[in-house]
Amino acid sequence: MATHSLFLLPGDGIGTEIMVEVEKLIAWTNAEGLTDFSTESGLAGGAAYDAHGVAITDEDVAKAKAADAVIFGAVGGPKWDNVPYEHRPEAALLRLRKELAVFANLRPAICYPALAEASSLKRELVEGLDILIVRELTGGVYFGEPKTITDLGDGQKRAVDTQVYETYEIDRIARVAFDLARTRGGKVHSADKKNVMKSGVLWDEVVKGVGKDYPDVALHHILADNAAMQLVRTPKQFDVMVTDNLFGDILSDVAAMLTGSLGMLPSASLGAPDPVTGKRKAFYEPVHGSAPDIAGKGIANPIAMIASFAMALRYSFGMIELATRVEDAISAVLSDGLRTGDIAQANCKTVGTEEMGAAILAKL
Amino acid sequence: MATHSLFLLPGDGIGTEIMVEVEKLIAWTNAEGLTDFSTESGLAGGAAYDAHGVAITDEDVAKAKAADAVIFGAVGGPKWDNVPYEHRPEAALLRLRKELAVFANLRPAICYPALAEASSLKRELVEGLDILIVRELTGGVYFGEPKTITDLGDGQKRAVDTQVYETYEIDRIARVAFDLARTRGGKVHSADKKNVMKSGVLWDEVVKGVGKDYPDVALHHILADNAAMQLVRTPKQFDVMVTDNLFGDILSDVAAMLTGSLGMLPSASLGAPDPVTGKRKAFYEPVHGSAPDIAGKGIANPIAMIASFAMALRYSFGMIELATRVEDAISAVLSDGLRTGDIAQANCKTVGTEEMGAAILAKL
Ligand SMILES: CC(C)[C@H](C(=O)O)[C@@H](O)C(=O)O
Ligand SMILES: CC(C)[C@H](C(=O)O)[C@@H](O)C(=O)O
Numbered sequence: 001m002a003t004h005s006l007f008l009l010p011g012d013g014i015g016t017e018i019m020v021e022v023e024k025l026i027a028w029t030n031a032e033g034l035t036d037f038s039t040e041s042g043l044a045g046g047a048a049y050d051a052h053g054v055a056i057t058d059e060d061v062a063k064a065k066a067a068d069a070v071i072f073g074a075v076g077g078p079k080w081d082n083v084p085y086e087h088r089p090e091a092a093l094l095r096l097r098k099e100l101a102v103f104a105n106l107r108p109a110i111c112y113p114a115l116a117e118a119s120s121l122k123r124e125l126v127e128g129l130d131i132l133i134v135r136e137l138t139g140g141v142y143f144g145e146p147k148t149i150t151d152l153g154d155g156q157k158r159a160v161d162t163q164v165y166e167t168y169e170i171d172r173i174a175r176v177a178f179d180l181a182r183t184r185g186g187k188v189h190s191a192d193k194k195n196v197m198k199s200g201v202l203w204d205e206v207v208k209g210v211g212k213d214y215p216d217v218a219l220h221h222i223l224a225d226n227a228a229m230q231l232v233r234t235p236k237q238f239d240v241m242v243t244d245n246l247f248g249d250i251l252s253d254v255a256a257m258l259t260g261s262l263g264m265l266p267s268a269s270l271g272a273p274d275p276v277t278g279k280r281k282a283f284y285e286p287v288h289g290s291a292p293d294i295a296g297k298g299i300a301n302p303i304a305m306i307a308s309f310a311m312a313l314r315y316s317f318g319m320i321e322l323a324t325r326v327e328d329a330i331s332a333v334l335s336d337g338l339r340t341g342d343i344a345q346a347n348c349k350t351v352g353t354e355e356m357g358a359a360i361l362a363k364l
Numbered sequence: 365m366a367t368h369s370l371f372l373l374p375g376d377g378i379g380t381e382i383m384v385e386v387e388k389l390i391a392w393t394n395a396e397g398l399t400d401f402s403t404e405s406g407l408a409g410g411a412a413y414d415a416h417g418v419a420i421t422d423e424d425v426a427k428a429k430a431a432d433a434v435i436f437g438a439v440g441g442p443k444w445d446n447v448p449y450e451h452r453p454e455a456a457l458l459r460l461r462k463e464l465a466v467f468a469n470l471r472p473a474i475c476y477p478a479l480a481e482a483s484s485l486k487r488e489l490v491e492g493l494d495i496l497i498v499r500e501l502t503g504g505v506y507f508g509e510p511k512t513i514t515d516l517g518d519g520q521k522r523a524v525d526t527q528v529y530e531t532y533e534i535d536r537i538a539r540v541a542f543d544l545a546r547t548r549g550g551k552v553h554s555a556d557k558k559n560v561m562k563s564g565v566l567w568d569e570v571v572k573g574v575g576k577d578y579p580d581v582a583l584h585h586i587l588a589d590n591a592a593m594q595l596v597r598t599p600k601q602f603d604v605m606v607t608d609n610l611f612g613d614i615l616s617d618v619a620a621m622l623t624g625s626l627g628m629l630p631s632a633s634l635g636a637p638d639p640v641t642g643k644r645k646a647f648y649e650p651v652h653g654s655a656p657d658i659a660g661k662g663i664a665n666p667i668a669m670i671a672s673f674a675m676a677l678r679y680s681f682g683m684i685e686l687a688t689r690v691e692d693a694i695s696a697v698l699s700d701g702l703r704t705g706d707i708a709q710a711n712c713k714t715v716g717t718e719e720m721g722a723a724i725l726a727k728l
Contacts (some may be wrong), residue, residue, distance in 0.1 A: 083492075090559045120597050121484050127687045141527060142560055149562050156531045159566035163505060166516070193610070196506055198513050202523035216528040228614045229621040232596060233484050246557070249589045250614060257593040 002038035004317060007067035009044040009060070009096075012080075012089060013290030014300035014353075016047075017074025021302040021357030022071060022309045023071075025326070028361055034322055035313075039357050040067075044096075045075025045089030045290070048174035055092035062097055069316040070096065070283045071309060074290035089290075097137050100281045102269035103169065104176040105137040105248065106311075107287060111253035112264060114334040117342055119260030131238045131255050132184065132229075134177040135248025137269055139169045140199070142245045165199045165244065172272065177242035178214040185239030187218045191227040191247055203244065224251065231255055263288055263301035263342045264330075266308035268315050284308040284317045294341070298352045301340035303330055306360060312334070329363035366402035368681060373424070373460075374409040375462050376444075376453060377654030378664035378717075379437025380411075380579035384674045385666035385721030386435060392725055394637045398686055399677075404431075406462075409439025409453030409654070419456035425463055433680040434647045436675060437476070438654035453654075460632065461501050464645045466633035467533065469612065470675075471500040473599075473619035476628055478698040482707055483624030485599070495595075496548065498541040499612025501516040503533045504563070506609045528562045529608065532571060534570035536636065541606035542578040549584045549603030555591040556610055567608065586719055588615065595619055620651050627652055627665035627706045628694075630672035632679050646680045648672040658705070662716045665704035667694055670724060693727035 006026070010019035017241030029035040042060035043051055055075075064070045083089075096102075099172035111119065111129035119126045144162035151157050175188070181188045190207040194200030204221055211219040222230065224247040230237065231254050243251055256265050265288070271281035294300055307330060314323035337348040338359050344350045351359070370390070374383035393399040406424035407415055428434045439453035447453075460466075475483065475493040483490045508526035515521055538554070554571040558564030568585055575583040586594065588611040594601065595618050607615055620629050629652070635645035650668030657666055665697045671694060678687035701712040702723050708714045715723070721728075 085565065088559065093561070111681045120486060120489050122486060125484050144524070147562050149566055152530070155568055158528065158530045159561075159563040160508070161527040161561045161563050163527065164522065166522045167520045193613075195452065196458070197523075197525045198511050199523040199525050201449065202513055202521055209464045225613045228592065229617045229626075232618055237652045246610075249557070249613075250611075251590045253589045253593045254596055254618065262593075 003036040004038070004068045005066070006037050006039045006312070007064050007070045008039055009064070009070060009072045010041065011044045011073040011075040011092075011290060012046040012077050013074055013292045013295035015075065015290050017295070017300050017353050018286070018305035019071070019073045021036040021353060022305055022358060023080070024086040025306060025309060027363060028364065029322065031264060034155075035319070039134055041158045042274070043191060044072065044092040044335065046080040048076055048092060049080060049083055049087055049089065053087065055087050055089055056095060061095065062256045063095055065100060065281070068279070069245055069312045070100070071312060072283060072285035073305065076290050077292035077295070094142065096270060096283060098143060100283055101138055101271045102281055102283045103136060103272070104173055104270045105135040105264070106180070106268045106270070107133040107135060107252040107256065109133065109252070109259050109265065110261065111259040112261050112331065112334055114331075115264070115343055117260070117298065117345070119258060121258055126235060127259065128304055129235055129259055131235060132180060132240045133248060134173065134180065134240060134242040134250040136169065136173045136244050139165055140245035156276050163197065163199050163246070167202065167206050170203050171210055174207045174210040174242060176270070176336060177240050178210060181217045181240040182214070182221065186216065187220070188237035189220045189222045189227065189238055189241045191222050191243040191251060192226050195223060196308065199244070203298055207242065228254055228267040233273050263340065264303045266304050266311050268308070268311040270315060280316070282312065284312045298354060299341045300353050301342050302357050306330065306357070307329055326360075329360045332363045333359045365600040366564060367400040368402070368432045369430070370401050370403045370676070371407040371428050371434045371713035372403055373440040374405065374437040375408045375430070375456075375657045376410040377438060379654050379661065379666050379691070380408060380649070381659070381717050382666040382669035383437045384437070385717060386669055388671060389670060390723060392728065399683070408436065408456040410441055410444040412456060413444060413447055413451055413453065417451065419451050420459060422526035422644045425459065427445055428460055429464060429645070431449065432522060432643070433676045434464070435676060436460070436649035437648065437669065438652065442657070448688070453569040460647060461633060462507060464647055465502055465635045466645055466647045467500060467502040467636070468537055468634045470544070470632045470634070471499060471616040471620065471629070473497065473616070473623050473629065474625065475623040476625050476657060476695065477512065479493050479624045479628070479707055481624070483622060485622055487598075490599060490622055493599050493623055495599060496544060496604045497612060497619055498537065498544065498604060498606040499615040499616055499633050500533065500537045500608050501612075503529055504609035508619040527561065527563050529566060531566065531570055534567050535574055538571045538574040538606060541604050542574060542581050545581045545604040546578070547699070550580065550601035551584070553584045553586050553591065553602055553605045555586050555588045555605055555615060557588050559587060565697070571606065591615055592618055592723065597620060600696055616651070625707075627704065628667045628671065629666050630675050632672070632675040634679060644680070646676065649661065663705045663717060664717050665706050666717050666721045670694065670721070688726070689728060693724045696727045697723045
């Protein structure tokens, strides 16, 4: 029996194409004896809806829960714009996050030196940028109840969503942020709207309390709207930013876009360590979406997907050295001037998904 | 009796300094016979708390409601960081918005040509930028109930905020956006998180319905997280963006920051037209805050405040020509190379608040 099990959910659009490159990488690390992964694949999003009429089957959720790590591509596309709400492709993602209880979403926003020019920001503002957004992923307005649309008659409806946070949820995500800050720049910004939201008041209170256990980490409070502004103005002032599910959704996208490296950015979503085994449930996915407009053309950028696999090596399996080798291989092919279409540059060679995957593998 | 009444609420920090420049402008337009404004001033935010122990008194709220337009500076500062939650400076703003029922917040994000270089974005991406964010201002998670923190015992608390939208609230803000788009680029982006929020589902449904009444305006749906990204990537793709209170808070700040002209940007908040008189309650304020760090030094930039007054001339009093004259005067002093410290530039002359105000007045 293999030592570690991976459950692959390529999803829709370019998800399936970029996952192929990860599968090749896994085959290689296994063949080299560097890893001993068993893999199994399932369907998520539109692909699952087409096959089974749901965004993900109970069987596949069970497999995701049983696996040591889930590697996820991307879901969604215009084809499924009109499926019933509870079966829309995103529902797969939300269900998996909740059932795996992967509350800590780590979204590094790194500016690859070779790509600084691709940012819409001035080069000097983003060169060397390395921010880590720590987003709470299983609470807040994404999951709070009530979450309803009520018909009031006379053509009027009322829609309600509920933002709920309890102390323990804020406490545990704050600890993840502080622990990570210790391994990096030693600075945490906590973003909320405590001037308007009660959940923001509690958020700030709990984060400040946790901060007392980390006297070596500098803690700064920032309002979420100001955080969005400051990310655009002087992003390098940030090291780790911890925030709730909804603000994290937006702020991590802003941070990702700043880098000019959107097609390059991975993410990891981690659960609490098991009290007995110490293992965390874990879910890895690129920050970008399913890009239906370029799907099926063999031109998608597989780097974020491969970097997500590298995060799995690092966070789920403690294979720091191998993770770093993969990340260095990515940097190396970029330095060699290889680019997929999304990051095409003058004086660089534009290649397809397969060729990029192969080039990274060759560097290893 | 004067024809029109203005209620001035300078607030805190630089609010008081920049309001002085507007008062000079009003004195001048009155003296020239261009306007016939009566003015009265009140206290808001920390200033009101220090004087009366509340963020704004009932008397001042009543005066704001009775006036033809409210001109607001900015509130807040570290001095009031620890006042009771219901009396924090922001409470004045929230109470005024709600009681005046100024549901339509217009936030133009314009890049002044003279300042394109001040943007953190590359010049070509922001030069000529002219976006109008139309933010719903009296609903959503800002005001929805329940909004509570409950003690659960054992050191645990639960915080709840409620996002509520009804059809009529979305309908009326959408109409404002479509009406304005007709006078501009003819394009509306509606931003929500309908993939996660029921309020987003209703938002999109209602906006699309209203859109049928405006076949001449192009309507695009965009997810709020993607909107934040696209604002950073290629802001000029947008004309009018309509969105809810919370997303509007963040997205309008991003848009404002892009322009490099933050200290220059005004905003208008409008109510529904009175069924009899057709008059709208209206509230004008700069997009920037009270900047406690530079308050009292006479160096604050009064342009956003003066431009907010120009918006009042335009939207509350139909004085389009005079509004344009004020706006042109602002552009002219910038072209002359006059700058306050926040927008200081090589080869330009840095001046203080008073000198900037006087220079704009001189152009008139
Ligand atoms: C697809 C969507 C449900 C999701 C989210 O809102 O969390 C996505 O935007 C993300 O950030 O992973
Ligand atoms: C001060 C604060 C309550 C306010 C808001 O959140 O609406 C501010 O950020 C704004 O955008 O006007």
